[in-house]
Amino acid sequence: MLRERLVEALGAGAVKTEPEDLAVYSFDAYTDGGRPSAVVLPQSTRDVCAIVKIARDCGEPIVARGAGTGLCGGAVPMQGGVVLSFARMNGVLELDVANRRARVQPGLINRELSRYAASSGLFYAPDPSSQLISTIGGNIATNAGGPHCLSYGTTVNHVVGLEVVDASGEVFTTSLDDAGYDLTAALVGSEGTLGIVTSAWLKLMTLPEDVRVAVVAFDDLGSASAAVSAIIAAGIVPTALEIMDAVITRAVEAAFHAGYPTEAAAILLVEHAGLREDGESCEAAIEAIAREHGARSWRSASSQAERDALWAGRKGAAGATGRIAPNYYTQDVCVPRSKLPEALRAVEAAAAQNGIVVGNVFHAGDGNLHPLLMYDRRERKQVAAVVETGNVILQAAIDLGGTISGEHGVGWEKRDAMTRVYSTADLATMGRVRDVFDPARMLNPEKIFPSGTQCVEVKAP
Amino acid sequence: MKALAERVAPQSAEAAGEIVGACDRAGEKVSIVGGNTLEGMSLPPERVDLTLDVTALRGVVANERADLTLAVRAGTPLQDVATLLAAQGMFVPFDAPQPLYATVGGTLAAGWAGPRRHLYGRVRDYLIGSTVVLADGTIARAGGMVVKNVAGYDMSRFYVGSFGTLGILVQANFKTIPMPPHARCFLAPLPERTRERAAVQLAGLSIRPSAAFIVRGFENAVDGEDGDEGRVFALIEGSDALLERSTLEIRSALGRAGVPETQVIDAGARASFERVVDAYVACLGERSVTYGITALAGGAERCALEIEAVALRHALRTESIVDAMNGDAVVRVSDADALALGAKIETFDEALHEVQPRARVFASKHAHRASLRVWGEPPAALEQMKALKARFDPNRTLNPGRFIGGI
Numbered sequence: 001m002l003r004e005r006l007v008e009a010l011g012a013g014a015v016k017t018e019p020e021d022l023a024v025y026s027f028d029a030y031t032d033g034g035r036p037s038a039v040v041l042p043q044s045t046r047d048v049c050a051i052v053k054i055a056r057d058c059g060e061p062i063v064a065r066g067a068g069t070g071l072c073g074g075a076v077p078m079q080g081g082v083v084l085s086f087a088r089m090n091g092v093l094e095l096d097v098a099n100r101r102a103r104v105q106p107g108l109i110n111r112e113l114s115r116y117a118a119s120s121g122l123f124y125a126p127d128p129s130s131q132l133i134s135t136i137g138g139n140i141a142t143n144a145g146g147p148h149c150l151s152y153g154t155t156v157n158h159v160v161g162l163e164v165v166d167a168s169g170e171v172f173t174t175s176l177d178d179a180g181y182d183l184t185a186a187l188v189g190s191e192g193t194l195g196i197v198t199s200a201w202l203k204l205m206t207l208p209e210d211v212r213v214a215v216v217a218f219d220d221l222g223s224a225s226a227a228v229s230a231i232i233a234a235g236i237v238p239t240a241l242e243i244m245d246a247v248i249t250r251a252v253e254a255a256f257h258a259g260y261p262t263e264a265a266a267i268l269l270v271e272h273a274g275l276r277e278d279g280e281s282c283e284a285a286i287e288a289i290a291r292e293h294g295a296r297s298w299r300s301a302s303s304q305a306e307r308d309a310l311w312a313g314r315k316g317a318a319g320a321t322g323r324i325a326p327n328y329y330t331q332d333v334c335v336p337r338s339k340l341p342e343a344l345r346a347v348e349a350a351a352a353q354n355g356i357v358v359g360n361v362f363h364a365g366d367g368n369l370h371p372l373l374m375y376d377r378r379e380r381k382q383v384a385a386v387v388e389t390g391n392v393i394l395q396a397a398i399d400l401g402g403t404i405s406g407e408h409g410v411g412w413e414k415r416d417a418m419t420r421v422y423s424t425a426d427l428a429t430m431g432r433v434r435d436v437f438d439p440a441r442m443l444n445p446e447k448i449f450p451s452g453t454q455c456v457e458v459k460a461p
Numbered sequence: 462m463k464a465l466a467e468r469v470a471p472q473s474a475e476a477a478g479e480i481v482g483a484c485d486r487a488g489e490k491v492s493i494v495g496g497n498t499l500e501g502m503s504l505p506p507e508r509v510d511l512t513l514d515v516t517a518l519r520g521v522v523a524n525e526r527a528d529l530t531l532a533v534r535a536g537t538p539l540q541d542v543a544t545l546l547a548a549q550g551m552f553v554p555f556d557a558p559q560p561l562y563a564t565v566g567g568t569l570a571a572g573w574a575g576p577r578r579h580l581y582g583r584v585r586d587y588l589i590g591s592t593v594v595l596a597d598g599t600i601a602r603a604g605g606m607v608v609k610n611v612a613g614y615d616m617s618r619f620y621v622g623s624f625g626t627l628g629i630l631v632q633a634n635f636k637t638i639p640m641p642p643h644a645r646c647f648l649a650p651l652p653e654r655t656r657e658r659a660a661v662q663l664a665g666l667s668i669r670p671s672a673a674f675i676v677r678g679f680e681n682a683v684d685g686e687d688g689d690e691g692r693v694f695a696l697i698e699g700s701d702a703l704l705e706r707s708t709l710e711i712r713s714a715l716g717r718a719g720v721p722e723t724q725v726i727d728a729g730a731r732a733s734f735e736r737v738v739d740a741y742v743a744c745l746g747e748r749s750v751t752y753g754i755t756a757l758a759g760g761a762e763r764c765a766l767e768i769e770a771v772a773l774r775h776a777l778r779t780e781s782i783v784d785a786m787n788g789d790a791v792v793r794v795s796d797a798d799a800l801a802l803g804a805k806i807e808t809f810d811e812a813l814h815e816v817q818p819r820a821r822v823f824a825s826k827h828a829h830r831a832s833l834r835v836w837g838e839p840p841a842a843l844e845q846m847k848a849l850k851a852r853f854d855p856n857r858t859l860n861p862g863r864f865i866g867g868i
Contacts, residue, residue, distance in 0.1 A: 098664070099788070142611060143611045145611075153582060153586050154609060154611075157582055157586040172842045172845060173841045174841070177757075178840035179572075179836055179840060180622070180839075180840040180842065180846050180865050181619065181627070182572070182618055182620075182622050182623075183845060183846070185615050185619050186614060186618075190614055206669070232529055233528075235529070237529070237639060275699075275700065277702030277703075277706070278702050336525060336606055336607055337527070337528045338525070338527035363609070367609075401605065401607070403605055403607050403610045406607070406609040406610065406611065407609055408611070409611050410611070418613060421612055422602070422612070422613065425599050425600065425601050426601050428599075429601040430613050432852045432853055435852050436848045436849050436852050448613060448614075
């Protein structure tokens with residue numbers, strides 16, 4: 001019935017129900033997931049409306065999916081349901097150079113937008129490490145970050161309007177230019193639980209005329225993170241402040257030959273962008289603070305190629321860990337920036353206690369940690385140790401005044417951790433928004449909200 | 462005659478929650494007020510049984526200098542925040558009028574989007590956490606004191622621009638950014654047939670100024686003197702090198718537009734900029750109504766001209782501020798006295814909205830305000846907004862009728 005109706009509406013080429021196809025869509029970059037009833041590839045907003053209506057009629061939940069790079073199980077159904085893949089809605093619909101805006105489809109790959117806009121002197125600022133494959137739709141769903149969010153802000157700061165298909169299959173639009181409630185803000189980061197974005201107006205930025213990238217070596221992770229805290233505390237906000245420890249640097253060098261010194265215990269990657277004339281003095285100010293905090297060397301990239309190589313290495317870091325262990329689990333927590341050294345000590349202690357090799361590669365300037373816990377999925381004991389380590393790190397971040405996700409999202413993985421940072425009333429308030437957009441909980445159910453609170457109804461006492 | 466509404470100024474979120482919850486259960490309507498500086502941007506509530514003044518909820522909750530974050534109670538005046546942060550070399554670009562009186566909560570509730578947003582982003586983009594009292598008295602928190610947080614919906618930003626119709630903001634947490642070391646402003650009278658060209662030139666500068674306006678009128682409010690077609694006001698902020706290069710660039714750009722002389726002022730440049738922002742909502746007693754519209758760059762100048770043309774047909778005096786960087790057009794129409802304005806304003810308002818359906822009222826102290834299309838054309842997603850109001854405030858306790866579409 002479901003298949004027949006979908007095929008009738010979209011054609012057989014847009015509908016997948018063979019077990020081997022469905023299996024592919026029961027995973028994202030998280031480990032857990034269920035098999036969907038069908039996978040559909042819409043080509044237009046109208047297609048999306050039709051799919052939502054059919055799924056609703058058939059009582060099937062809907063999970064929107066971009067490239068499946070999410071780390072929290074946000075883009076996979078837990079049981080049955082229709083997965084809506086945006087692989088065929090991946091274009092730039094309009095580039096408005098005068099207003100520095102672009103209208104794009106959700107399946108557009110993040111990096112493609114900056115490539116497309118480059119000839120106009122513009123770029124799209126949010127740059128998650130997955131940007132070579134992850135899509136704008138997925139980035140919007142998770143309010144994705146990236147190294148350059150330090151000064152440019154996360155995805156929500158760069159979305160000016162949305163076209164959305166709601167839970168009943170009707171289209172509505174939002175715009176920051178319009179008066180009224182900020183529905184754009186509510187939708188960005190809602191992980192597909194409030195609506196399905198079918199196009200987005202995005203803000204573009206002018207490419208800076210002068211970009212400097214430096215690699216700074218430290219003898220230990222503590223000094224590097226203390227240096228970052230000090231740079232921020234001095235009121236300097238460069239465009240990126242990224243840290244990698246030796247575990248990661250060695251893996252990156254082996255994979256990319258990016259030019260990172262492998263003998264250093266910790267590497268700080270500093271990027272500064274602005275006017276040509278200011279580059280040198282800004283760099284000097286940052287270098288002075290880094291040296292005060294034990295920087296052993298400071299090397300500025302001398303060419304665009306060298307800068308690109310360093311960034312390619314940094315953004316490919318997680319993948320490069322395949323050389324260390326068959327599997328890795330990425331934790332994503334954010335702490336107040338002055339608490340970085342403490343948070344890293346907690347990570348180290350948790351990993352040591354559970355006998356897990358940890359690699360740290362993270363957005364230090366934002367206080368956003370990404371410990372990569374290495375393990376072998378086939379070893380049950382290691383899996384348990386990784387789960388425990390991740391959990392201890394999560395709690396340590398919360399105890400330091402931090403949060404359970406800085407940029408990856410809650411998804412399926414962290415839904416039950418939501419109660420550790422929010423009260424019942426706080427969660428019920430979010431639930432009120434959900435009640436309006438998805439009263440029947442058919443859009444990406446079992447995500448974000450803790451289990452058992454799907455139909456939470458909080459009335460005044 | 463209806464008795465004057467009672468006025469309370471709770472000193473804590475809990476006290477505010479108890480008061481509002483009690484009103485909600487009793488079917489009483491609550492009007493929420495801060496500094497009253499942006500009151501004219503919305504309609505008067507249709508009924509008020511209690512006025513809840515948030516200005517007693519003031520002061521810093523946490524000033525985390527090393528984290529570049531700050532938490533304040535919502536009734537804190539913007540100037541207090543600015544002064545505190547300036548001492549640390551930091552700021553949050555509120556860019557709202559009358560910072561001595563305007564509160565943090567009121568500025569957020571009004572969704573104020575200032576002129577420097579094209580460069581620094583909107584105030585909402587600095588908001589990292591919030592505490593809100595809902596209509597039923599529930600106290601709900603969102604976000605925290607970290608600069609990146611995607612745990613759950615972004616409720617803090619969601620309340621921005623809701624004019625107190627979803628809840629009462631009692632605390633706001635911000636990330637801060639470094640204050641640019643230097644500021645400089647430019648003033649230039651515009652000779653005949655230079656206005657449009659100047660706007661285009663300013664929007665196309667390679668070093669974007671923090672703000673650039675084409676102003677007409679607003680004598681004594683905005684610095685500088687009008688030429689035949691008004692005057693340019695621009696603000697640049699940054700390093701010495703930026704000031705130097707930007708100055709050359711602005712001078713030659715205006716030169717190309719046919720503007721012969723540009724005055725450069727460093728002393729009090731930011732204060733001078735703040736006077737432009739004040740003018741956005743400055744009223745001539747009850748003799749004026751100020752309209753605003755967000756067009757996109759390039760469209761703003763045309764919008765202002767259209768509004769001015771309609772005003773001319775109604776024999777109303779006009780003054781305008783066109784934000785060349787964001788594409789906002791702000792036009793103040795006025796007449797000799799309140800009676801003269803009152804006789805024309807409704808027909809003008811109607812004619813204006815035929816030409817510019819999205820024009821909103823920014824400021825008016827006039828008694829006729831309630832009969833104007835204060836909100837302009839309703840937004841595309843009005844139905845969703847109404848449903849949100851119904852879910853957050855089913856008894857319509859908070860600011861009923863103040864918002865768009867009767868919300």
